[in-house]
Amino acid sequence: MAGIKDVAKMAGVGVGTVSRMLNDSGYVSLDTRAKIEAAMKELNYTPNELARNLYYKKSGIIAVLVPNVSNPFFAEFVDCVEGELRKAGFKIMLCNTLKDVKAEAEYLDLLNRHIVDGIIAGMSSLDESEYSKIHKPIVALDRYLGEEIPVVTVDHKMGGRLAAEVLLRNGCKRILHFRSTAEKESLYHDRHAEFQKIMDEQGIETYCYDLDWRRLDIQYYHQVAEEVIEKNLKFDGVFGVDRLAIECMNGLIRQHKKIPEEVKIVSYDGTYITELVEPQISTIVQPIDRMAEESVKSLCELINGKKVKNKKSILIPEFRKGGTTV
Amino acid sequence: MAGIKDVAKMAGVGVGTVSRMLNDSGYVSLDTRAKIEAAMKELNYTPNELARNLYYKKSGIIAVLVPNVSNPFFAEFVDCVEGELRKAGFKIMLCNTLKDVKAEAEYLDLLNRHIVDGIIAGMSSLDESEYSKIHKPIVALDRYLGEEIPVVTVDHKMGGRLAAEVLLRNGCKRILHFRSTAEKESLYHDRHAEFQKIMDEQGIETYCYDLDWRRLDIQYYHQVAEEVIEKNLKFDGVFGVDRLAIECMNGLIRQHKKIPEEVKIVSYDGTYITELVEPQISTIVQPIDRMAEESVKSLCELINGKKVKNKKSILIPEFRKGGTTV
Numbered sequence: 067m068a069g070i071k072d073v074a075k076m077a078g079v080g081v082g083t084v085s086r087m088l089n090d091s092g093y094v095s096l097d098t099r100a101k102i103e104a105a106m107k108e109l110n111y112t113p114n115e116l117a118r119n120l121y122y123k124k125s126g127i128i129a130v131l132v133p134n135v136s137n138p139f140f141a142e143f144v145d146c147v148e149g150e151l152r153k154a155g156f157k158i159m160l161c162n163t164l165k166d167v168k169a170e171a172e173y174l175d176l177l178n179r180h181i182v183d184g185i186i187a188g189m190s191s192l193d194e195s196e197y198s199k200i201h202k203p204i205v206a207l208d209r210y211l212g213e214e215i216p217v218v219t220v221d222h223k224m225g226g227r228l229a230a231e232v233l234l235r236n237g238c239k240r241i242l243h244f245r246s247t248a249e250k251e252s253l254y255h256d257r258h259a260e261f262q263k264i265m266d267e268q269g270i271e272t273y274c275y276d277l278d279w280r281r282l283d284i285q286y287y288h289q290v291a292e293e294v295i296e297k298n299l300k301f302d303g304v305f306g307v308d309r310l311a312i313e314c315m316n317g318l319i320r321q322h323k324k325i326p327e328e329v330k331i332v333s334y335d336g337t338y339i340t341e342l343v344e345p346q347i348s349t350i351v352q353p354i355d356r357m358a359e360e361s362v363k364s365l366c367e368l369i370n371g372k373k374v375k376n377k378k379s380i381l382i383p384e385f386r387k388g389g390t391t392v
Numbered sequence: 393m394a395g396i397k398d399v400a401k402m403a404g405v406g407v408g409t410v411s412r413m414l415n416d417s418g419y420v421s422l423d424t425r426a427k428i429e430a431a432m433k434e435l436n437y438t439p440n441e442l443a444r445n446l447y448y449k450k451s452g453i454i455a456v457l458v459p460n461v462s463n464p465f466f467a468e469f470v471d472c473v474e475g476e477l478r479k480a481g482f483k484i485m486l487c488n489t490l491k492d493v494k495a496e497a498e499y500l501d502l503l504n505r506h507i508v509d510g511i512i513a514g515m516s517s518l519d520e521s522e523y524s525k526i527h528k529p530i531v532a533l534d535r536y537l538g539e540e541i542p543v544v545t546v547d548h549k550m551g552g553r554l555a556a557e558v559l560l561r562n563g564c565k566r567i568l569h570f571r572s573t574a575e576k577e578s579l580y581h582d583r584h585a586e587f588q589k590i591m592d593e594q595g596i597e598t599y600c601y602d603l604d605w606r607r608l609d610i611q612y613y614h615q616v617a618e619e620v621i622e623k624n625l626k627f628d629g630v631f632g633v634d635r636l637a638i639e640c641m642n643g644l645i646r647q648h649k650k651i652p653e654e655v656k657i658v659s660y661d662g663t664y665i666t667e668l669v670e671p672q673i674s675t676i677v678q679p680i681d682r683m684a685e686e687s688v689k690s691l692c693e694l695i696n697g698k699k700v701k702n703k704k705s706i707l708i709p710e711f712r713k714g715g716t717t718v
Contacts, residue, residue, distance in 0.1 A: 096430050100422035127453075127485070135461060136471040136664070145462040149491050159453070160486045165475050284664050309668070316670040338462070338610050342635070343669050344642040 076105035125183055128156045128365065129173045132188040133164040137282050138308065138337035139354065143188055143207075146358030154366050156183070163189050164282065177202050184365045187211070203368035205361045208254040216364040218357050218379045219253045225350045225383040226260030229332045232348065233303040234264075236330045236391050240271045242294065242314070244306030247279050257334060257350075261305060273299055277310075287313045295321065304331045308340050311347055315390065331390035336383075345389025353381050403431035451509055454482045454691065455499045458514040459490040463608050464634065464663035465680065469514055469533075472684030480692050482509070489515050490608065503528050510691045513537070529694035531687045534580040542690040544683050544705045545579045551676045551709040552586030555658045558674065559629040560590075562656040562717050566597045568620065568640070570632030573605050583660060583676075587631060599625055603636075613639045621647065630657045634666050637673055641716065657716035662709075671715025679707050 070088075074081045077098070084102055086092040094102075128151055132140040148158050159182055163169045170192050176182050177200065184203035190211065197204060198212040206217045233241060243265070245258045265272050275294060278286070291313035304314050311333035318329055325331065325345060333340055336351030360379040367374045396414075400407040403424070410428050412418040420428075454477055458466040474484050485508055489495045496518050502508050503526065510529035516537065523530060524538040532543045559567060569591070571584040591598050601620060604612070617639035630640050637659030644655055651657065651671060659666055662677030686705040693700045 096426035097423070099429065100426035103425065104422050134471055135474070136464075136467045138462075138467075141462045141464075141467040144486070145460055145488060148461070148486060148488050152492060152495075158486050160470070160474060160484050162471060162474050166478060169478075284667065288667075312668055316668075319670045339665065339668060341610065341614075342638055342642075342665060344645045 072109055073102060073105045076109060077101040125181055126156055127159050127182045129159045129161060129176060129182040129185045130188060131161045131163050131170060131173060131185065131190070133282055134162045135160060138339050139335050139352070140188060142337055142354045143358055146355045147186060147362060150358050150362035154362060163191070164280070167191075171196065174200055177204070184369050186361050186365060203365055205365045205368070207357065207361065209252045216368070216374045216377050216379070217253070218360045218364065218381070220352050220357070220381045220383050222254055222257040222383070223260045225334060225352070226257030227264060228383065228385045229257070229305050229334065229350050230261045230264040232332050232385060232391055233305065233330055234268060234270070236303065236326070238270065238303030238330055240299075240301045241265060241273070241303040241305060242299065242301040243272045243274045244277060244290070244304075244310050244314075245274055246277045246307060273301060275306075284309060284313075291317050302329055304329060306333060308333045308335045308337050308347065308349065311349075311390075312339060312343050315343065315347070326390050326392055330392070332385075336386055340386075340388065348388040348391040349386055351384045351386050353383070356381050398435055399428060399431045402435060403427040451507055452482055453485050453508045455485045455487060455502060455508040455511045456514060457487045457489050457496060457499060457511065457516070459608055460488045461486060464665050465661050465678070466514060468663055468680045469684055472681045473512060473688060476684050476688035480688060489517070490606070493517075497522065500526055503530070510695050512687050512691060529691055531691045531694070533683065533687065535578045542694070542700045542703050542705070543579070544686045544690065544707070546678050546683070546707045546709050548580055548583040548709070549586045551660060551678070552583030553590060554709065554711045555583070555631050555660065555676050556587045556590040558658050558711060558717055559631065559656055560594060560596070562629065562652070564596070564629030564656055566625075566627045567591060567599070567629040567631060568625065568627040569598045569600045570603060570616070570630075570636050570640075571600055572603045572633060599627060601632075610635060610639075617643050628655055630655060632659060634659045634661045634663050634673065634675065637675075637716075638665060638669050641669065641673070652716050652718050656718070658711075662712055666712075666714065674714040674717040675712050677710050677712050679709070682707050 070081055070084050074084045079098055079102065083094055083098060087094040087099055087102055130144060130147055132144060135141055135144050144160065151158050161169050161173055170190060173185060174196065177185050187204060187206045190206060190209050194212050197215055201214060204215050206215050208219045210217055243261065246255065262272065275290065277290065287309045291310060294314065295317035304311060306314065311331050315325055315331055318325060323329055331347060333347045333349040336349040340347035340349045364374050364376065364379065396407055396410050400410045405424055405428060409420060409424060413420040413425055413428055456470060456473055458470060461467055461470055470486065477484050487495050487499055496516060499511060500522065503511050513530060513532045516532060516535050520538050523541055527540060530541050532541050534545045536543055569587065572581065588598065601616065603616065613635045617636060620640065621643035630637060632640065637657050641651055641657055644651060649655055657673060659673045659675040662675040666673035666675045690700050690702065690705065
């Protein structure tokens with residue numbers, strides 16, 4: 067396959083000139099540009115993507131980064147984001163970051179090279195500094211990535227409080243609290259701190275189980291639930307993310323425990339799977355559709371060079387009563 | 393924003409010339425090309441995507457069309473496809489066709505215009521003729537789109553037979569059969585024909601419920617299950633897609649029916665949600681990961697101009713026993 071040298075040779079210019087043009091890093095006369103392009107075409111030379119979007123700084127494509135799209139929360143988020151972006155005239159490039167640790171950095175690079183016009187970071191494990199370097203359209207979900215970058219989040223502190231209040235109202239005395247952890251601090255974790263704080267204040271006994279943030283797969287949740295159930299801990303209340311709450315409930319049902327009479331359960335996220343089980347799970351619902359709308363709205367403002375009205379959109383979670391609380 | 397006329401004017405050429413260049417539809421002198429590009433740059437004119445990939449016939453992007461990614465089957469499929477494409481060095485552009493009937497045609501157009509290098513049609517409702525026009529890398533899931541287009545499917549006839557055999561072995565006499573229909577004939581539906589055929593041969597009474605193919609949302613499945621349960625039909629066996637089987641089981645549990653003693657249930661697809669409920673659903677599992685692998689493999693062969701070894705990959709479904717059959 068032809069390389070930049072062949073192009074330079076055929077165009078009768080130096081490699082530096084071709085590179086200058088491809089990288090838009092200096093003056094190249096129209097005439098020379100024409101010769102170089104003719105040579106590239108003649109040799110069917112495919113340059114780095116930079117060249118492709120050289121003249122046209124818009125690709126019409128937005129990258130959406132999520133841990134994995136088979137996770138119900140992110141499936142619904144991507145679904146909503148795709149719809150919103152479509153309305154705004156953008157296509158969506160999807161990236162599952164769990165499968166490839168380098169993916170996040172790679173997509174930031176695509177942004178720098180005009181392959182994508184913007185990024186919605188539904189998941190981010192890079193240092194804040196990696197992001198602050200980039201002065202391009204980025205919107206973050208649930209994580210503060212610096213002055214420049216709008217964040218869309220939910221009042222997770224309120225979410226944690228709502229969950230705690232429900233279990234307290236239900237008279238729970240010993241609560242199993244599944245805490246998600248993360249390598250990087252995420253706003254998402256406020257719910258755990260708040261939930262725990264309230265329980266401690268109320269002198270409620272809690273068993274805290276710290277989850278591995280890298281594992282979002284159902285096998286892991288199943289195994290964690292099994293592990294806890296086998297321990298035969300005496301608990302009358304459970305708080306954890308949807309799938310874990312469900313796995314836990316199933317384990318209890320297999321032990322012929324009565325839900326909600328013997329054990330009350332409140333989950334976090336409120337994705338569709340909480341309505342798929344019997345009884346349906348009482349849950350703190352994150353407004354996924356609104357999160358998608360806000361993310362796209364802020365991103366479009368950035369792309370259109372407008373000032374982002376709302377650097378931090380904080381949406382309100384709601385309690386939805388199912389059959390796992392009274 | 394600047395239009396093609398402004399570009400033509402500034403470049404001192406006719407609109408036709410600019411269009412000829414953008415569409416690569418006729419001779420344009422190097423000199424003129426250079427003037428036009430300079431004008432486009434000066435006016436910060438964003439031409440149709442065609443121009444962007446004019447010289448470079450590869451974008452490194454594959455479009456994946458699915459009805460909606462929040463459907464568990466397609467969420468898992470997209471998840472696997474994304475991983476496979478990543479290994480092959482491609483990025484994935486995601487399109488939810490349910491949200492926009494024009495989307496499918498639009499993406500075929502993107503393919504023609506080199507914006508994407510290939511398409512994996514996880515869902516297709518266009519006429520076969522629309523596809524046969526296009527001699528470009530396309531792989532279809534579960535639907536025959538003509539000679540040229542490799543199809544990845546599952547032996548759904550076998551799947552239907554497996555389901556029928558299980559319910560027969562379980563001694564079911566009156567079976568509720570949820571049939572999915574589609575605007576276009578899809579291989580996916582063989583399972584219903586085969587299932588029904590066997591039941592008829594065995595003289596088993598069946599209630600057939602024909603579903604609206606346009607509805608894949610949980611609300612619809614919930615409503616259908618409610619409707620059927622309220623009718624108080626006397627059935628001792630159920631066959632339907634995962635979510636419907638689950639909704640149906642939940643309705644029965646609410647009626648204090650014993651599963652599997654009083655009613656046996658076999659679902660189709662075997663997505664993770666069948667393992668999320670208690671009891672877990674006995675199901676015919678489609679090998680989603682293998683379907684993704686095969687789709688990507690065939691697509692890459694097409695893109696690399698190789699002869700596709702396997703124009704029709706037929707994968708084998710398997711029965712996975714859960715707690716809804718004995």
